[in-house]
Amino acid sequence: MDKNVKYRIHLSPPHLSGTETEMVARAMESGYIAPLGPFVDEFEEKFCKYTGYPYALAVSSGTAALHLALLASGVSRGDIVFSPSMTFIGGVSPVYFCSAKAWFFDSDESWTIDVNLVKEKLFAVEKSGADKPKAIIATDIYGMACDYEALCQIEKDFGVNVIVDAAESLGASDRYGKRNSPKTAFYSFNGNKIITTSSGGMLASHDKNLIDYAKHLSRQAREPYPYYQHNTIGHNYRMSNILAAIGIAQLSDIEARIERKKTIFQRYKNALGTIPGVEFMPCGVYGESNYWLSVIILNSESRISPEFLRVTLEEKGIETRPVWKPMHLQPVFSGAKFFSKFELGANPPICEIAFERGLCLPSGCGLSEAEQEFVISSIQKALYK
Numbered sequence: 001m002d003k004n005v006k007y008r009i010h011l012s013p014p015h016l017s018g019t020e021t022e023m024v025a026r027a028m029e030s031g032y033i034a035p036l037g038p039f040v041d042e043f044e045e046k047f048c049k050y051t052g053y054p055y056a057l058a059v060s061s062g063t064a065a066l067h068l069a070l071l072a073s074g075v076s077r078g079d080i081v082f083s084p085s086m087t088f089i090g091g092v093s094p095v096y097f098c099s100a101k102a103w104f105f106d107s108d109e110s111w112t113i114d115v116n117l118v119k120e121k122l123f124a125v126e127k128s129g130a131d132k133p134k135a136i137i138a139t140d141i142y143g144m145a146c147d148y149e150a151l152c153q154i155e156k157d158f159g160v161n162v163i164v165d166a167a168e169s170l171g172a173s174d175r176y177g178k179r180n181s182p183k184t185a186f187y188s189f190n191g192n193k194i195i196t197t198s199s200g201g202m203l204a205s206h207d208k209n210l211i212d213y214a215k216h217l218s219r220q221a222r223e224p225y226p227y228y229q230h231n232t233i234g235h236n237y238r239m240s241n242i243l244a245a246i247g248i249a250q251l252s253d254i255e256a257r258i259e260r261k262k263t264i265f266q267r268y269k270n271a272l273g274t275i276p277g278v279e280f281m282p283c284g285v286y287g288e289s290n291y292w293l294s295v296i297i298l299n300s301e302s303r304i305s306p307e308f309l310r311v312t313l314e315e316k317g318i319e320t321r322p323v324w325k326p327m328h329l330q331p332v333f334s335g336a337k338f339f340s341k342f343e344l345g346a347n348p349p350i351c352e353i354a355f356e357r358g359l360c361l362p363s364g365c366g367l368s369e370a371e372q373e374f375v376i377s378s379i380q381k382a383l384y385k
């Protein structure tokens with residue numbers, strides 16, 4: 001084992017910009033040890049400037065941000081929401097907080113939601129006279145944005161709110177130049193994401209009314225009276241001023257983080273990409289990724305399975321993780337509708353192949369070259385053994 005590597009190599013641990021401690025101290029000294037406060041406002045402003053969304057609301061998690069986006073889109077009991085099957089539970093469960101239910105869609109070759117299939121279903125629903133979905137969740141996968149242009153067109157043509165799950169993809173979406181983004185997006189600052197506030201999230205939108213209403217709901221839906229007046233049920237979802245201080249520090253070097261992640265991805269690809277049976281996740285289909293996680297694919301020509309590789313690397317103190325298990329295969333969603341462009345039984349759905357064949361590799365911004373070389377040589381040994 002490489003002498004430089006003394007500890008466990010994690011998948012995507014938090015990475016410090018360097019000014020976090022100072023910012024937290026400033027927040028403490030200011031006395032705003034509370035939800036709300038000047039750093040929350042500053043974080044929202046800086047976030048808007050970076051992403052290009054004119055309005056944003058800092059909240060306690062990405063999951064909370066999605067819940068508010070759905071409520072502000074009018075999702076309620078019995079409604080249908082379209083969602084990709086290839087996603088994380090926090091990108092779907094808020095549909096069920098609203099007592100609505102999800103119809104799950106396969107991915108296309110980019111691994112993001114199959115927009116042609118979504119359009120087909122929308123036409124079919126329209127023709128049948130049934131209720132349209134109240135919202136469509138479109139998830140950016142491992143830092144790769146989905147087809148924003150097609151999604152904007154769907155918003156226009158069908159009048160359905162698209163909510164981009166950009167939990168993993170901060171910095172990817174604004175690399176499109178002048179291309180549009182759908183009306184609403186949400187981000188996560190959980191510990192494993194490209195920037196973190198330990199826990200936190202952001203709702204962002206081009207629609208001021210949506211953000212205003214979400215803000216109202218995030219503060220227990222308190223009406224502007226001197227006493228406590230409530231006309232609807234709200235939530236306690238605001239971000240604390242202390243965590244916003246961390247967020248400002250983390251956001252300050254986002255471009256350097258993306259560069260780091262890209263270098264890590266390219267090093268994996270250069271070292272391993274030409275080995276028979278080895279591929280890498282699709283990248284850059286709809287613009288540039290932020291390369292949040294590097295994902296290796298061991299296709300049917302590979303002599304070993306991703307699970308064998310995972311266990312082999314784990315024995316060396318290297319953490320890896322399978323690609324998202326599709327939602328339509330989750331026991332909690334048994335019986336939910338699932339659509340794929342492949343006839344049942346003809347070809348396995350793309351999200352199922354990704355789950356069977358993919359493995360996420362250590363991709364933290366703090367991963368040293370020596371550590372990555374150790375990961376690479378360990379993978380090479382496992383593949384040639």
Ligand SMILES: *Cc1c(COP(=O)(O)O)cnc(C)c1O
Pocket residue numbers: 061062063064087088089090091139165167168187188189190200201
């Ligand atoms: C992390 C993540 C979320 C949830 O964000 P939290 O801040 O953990 O609540 C939702 N969707 C995707 C795709 C994620 O990766």
